[in-house]
Amino acid sequence: MAAEHEAFRRSVLAFGAREIAPIAADVDRKDQLPPEIVERFVDLGLIQLMIPERFGGPGADLTSVCVAREAVAESGSMALAQLAGQNGIVAYPLLAYGSQEQQERFLPELAKGAIACVCLSEAGAGSDPTAMTTRARRDGGSWVLSGQKSWISYGKAARYALVFARTSEPVPARGGGGISAFLVETDRPGFVEGRHNVKMGGRGIPNVEVFFDELRVPTENMLGDKGDGFRAAMRALHLMRPPIGAIAVGGAQAAFGYARDYAKQRYQGRHSLVEYQGLRWMLADMATRVEAARCLLYECVRQVDQGAPLESIATISSMAKWMTAKTAMRVTTDAVQVLGAAGYMDDHPVERYMRDAKLTTIYEGTSQIQLNTIARGLIRSAAPRAVAPRWAAAHQAGNGRVHHRSEQVRS
Incomplete structure (x- = not known):
C-alpha cells in the first residue's frame, strides 16, 4: 500500500x-x-x-x-x-x-455529501434483476414510474435514487434489454417509502421497501440511452463489490483482534487460552485468512485504479467479494468460538461482528452469484476490451488522489 x-x-x-x-x-x-x-x-x-x-x-x-x-x-x-x-x-x-x-x-x-441509494432489487428479482417488473412509460416530457423495490438501503434518507425500470414494449420475459436507469430526487411525489425492514445485521443503516406511485420523472433524468440501464447497473455493482469486501476484511480483523486479546487475558486453571495449542492454531488460521483476503482485495482495487478492462474488473471484483465475505464469516464465527459462551452474549462485540459478516455474503450479489461471475470470466473466449472505463480515465487525468486537501481525515 x-x-x-x-x-x-x-x-x-x-x-x-x-x-x-x-x-x-x-x-x-x-x-x-x-x-x-x-x-x-x-x-x-x-x-x-x-x-x-x-x-x-x-x-x-x-x-x-x-x-x-x-x-x-x-x-x-x-x-x-x-x-x-x-x-x-x-x-x-x-x-x-x-x-x-x-x-x-x-x-x-x-x-457536498448527499446520500444516494440504488433501487434495483425486487421481491421477485433479487439475484436476477433482469426479472424486474417495475415499469416506466413515456408521457410527454416525462417518464412515469410504477412498481415496487425491495431491500433498499437508506430509502428516503437518501437525497437521490438511481432507479431501474423496464421501458420496453412489450416487456421481454427475460434479459437486460429494455431496462433503463433514472436519476430521481426522493422528495418527488410518488416516491413512497414502505415498511422498515428489521435486519439480522447491518443494523443502523435504514433498509426499506420503496413504492413508485405514478412517479413522474423528467426525460432529462434518464441516465444513458433508453434500454441501457442494465449495463449501468452492472457497472455499479462490479465497482462497488470491492468496497463491500473491505468492510468484510475490516470486520474480520476486528473479530480476530478481539478474540486474540481475550484469549491472552482469559485463564482456564493456571493457563491462558493462548497457551493451548488448539486455540493458538485457530488464531493463526484466522490471521492468515484475513491477510490473504486483504491481499486479494487490494490487488483488485489496484487494477481498477489503473484502468483495467471492465471484463477483468468483473472477474476479480467478484473474486475479491467472494473471498472476503467467506473470510469474514469464518473468522467472526471462530471469534465467537474462541470466547465460548461469552462470545454468544452481547456483552462482547464478536456476536455482532458475526451477524454483520453474514450480510457481506448477500448484498451487492450473493456469494453464489459471485462464483457464477467468476466462472463466466474464466471461460470467456472473447478478448477483453483495451479501453478503460470513462470514470477511471477521468480519475487518471488528475482526480484520482487520496484526498484533495490532505492525506489525513480532518479532525
Missing part, C-alpha cells in the same frame, strides 16, 4: 477509535442511524470520497474508499463503514453514462 494510503488509513482509524467505537453497540441495539455521525462523515469528506475534484469532491481513488471502509469496520462497526464512499454507487454510473448536463447537475450535490 502506498504511503499516502497508509497515512489515510491511520487517520481514519483514529477517527474510528474516537467517534465510531464508543457508539457502535448502541447503533446496533437501537437500529438507528445517528444524524450527527452522518454529518461527521460528510465533514471529513468520507461519504463523497469518489466525487472528482472538478465537481467539488475529494477525488479519491477506489483504494482510498476501501481503506476508509476497512478502517471504520475495524474500529467496530461494519454497518457504519458503509457510509465511506457511500454515494459512489450512483456517482460511478453517472460518470460513465451521464451527460455533461447531468454530471454538472448532480455531482456537485453529491460532492
Whole structure:
C-alpha cells in the first residue's frame, strides 16, 4: 500500500477509535442511524470520497474508499463503514453514462455529501434483476414510474435514487434489454417509502421497501440511452463489490483482534487460552485468512485504479467479494468460538461482528452469484476490451488522489 494510503488509513482509524467505537453497540441495539455521525462523515469528506475534484469532491481513488471502509469496520462497526464512499454507487454510473448536463447537475450535490441509494432489487428479482417488473412509460416530457423495490438501503434518507425500470414494449420475459436507469430526487411525489425492514445485521443503516406511485420523472433524468440501464447497473455493482469486501476484511480483523486479546487475558486453571495449542492454531488460521483476503482485495482495487478492462474488473471484483465475505464469516464465527459462551452474549462485540459478516455474503450479489461471475470470466473466449472505463480515465487525468486537501481525515 502506498504511503499516502497508509497515512489515510491511520487517520481514519483514529477517527474510528474516537467517534465510531464508543457508539457502535448502541447503533446496533437501537437500529438507528445517528444524524450527527452522518454529518461527521460528510465533514471529513468520507461519504463523497469518489466525487472528482472538478465537481467539488475529494477525488479519491477506489483504494482510498476501501481503506476508509476497512478502517471504520475495524474500529467496530461494519454497518457504519458503509457510509465511506457511500454515494459512489450512483456517482460511478453517472460518470460513465451521464451527460455533461447531468454530471454538472448532480455531482456537485453529491460532492457536498448527499446520500444516494440504488433501487434495483425486487421481491421477485433479487439475484436476477433482469426479472424486474417495475415499469416506466413515456408521457410527454416525462417518464412515469410504477412498481415496487425491495431491500433498499437508506430509502428516503437518501437525497437521490438511481432507479431501474423496464421501458420496453412489450416487456421481454427475460434479459437486460429494455431496462433503463433514472436519476430521481426522493422528495418527488410518488416516491413512497414502505415498511422498515428489521435486519439480522447491518443494523443502523435504514433498509426499506420503496413504492413508485405514478412517479413522474423528467426525460432529462434518464441516465444513458433508453434500454441501457442494465449495463449501468452492472457497472455499479462490479465497482462497488470491492468496497463491500473491505468492510468484510475490516470486520474480520476486528473479530480476530478481539478474540486474540481475550484469549491472552482469559485463564482456564493456571493457563491462558493462548497457551493451548488448539486455540493458538485457530488464531493463526484466522490471521492468515484475513491477510490473504486483504491481499486479494487490494490487488483488485489496484487494477481498477489503473484502468483495467471492465471484463477483468468483473472477474476479480467478484473474486475479491467472494473471498472476503467467506473470510469474514469464518473468522467472526471462530471469534465467537474462541470466547465460548461469552462470545454468544452481547456483552462482547464478536456476536455482532458475526451477524454483520453474514450480510457481506448477500448484498451487492450473493456469494453464489459471485462464483457464477467468476466462472463466466474464466471461460470467456472473447478478448477483453483495451479501453478503460470513462470514470477511471477521468480519475487518471488528475482526480484520482487520496484526498484533495490532505492525506489525513480532518479532525
